[in-house]
Amino acid sequence: MIGTELLPCPFCGGTASYTGAAVRCNNFACNTIMTPRWTKDVVGSAKGGPDVRFALAKADCTRRWNQRAELAPGIAEAAKVLLDACPNPVFDHLKPVLMGEVTETIEYTDEDGEEASYKRSVSWTAMKQIITLALRALSEGRA
Structure with a gap:
């Protein structure tokens, strides 16, 4: 990594830019931000005027942003974290x-011999089983 070049956002893959010394994802839906650490130790150890301290804060923020982007979890790791949290709080x-968002169509023959159908919501128990199985397949790399 050269200088102040920023890696893409680790969450959405969007481009990142600086807002002062902070780094922000440019994707409106994501809008992740990382602010500099203005701890007493950092401020106290910074020698020089405000411009020097700003440059140090920007460099530290850039380093932390890029480190997080390089360490972003893959799909399998993220699914494992969610699976470990099941059934709650996920x-x-x-x-x-x-x-009520997922429905299934039930087809049948009515008393007149006509084909008919109706929609019904998938039960919450079935939804939990589907979610758990999907997370397990993702965490094991089968999907």
């Missing part, structure tokens, strides 16, 4: 969002 966050 399902607690997903239930209000997913309930």
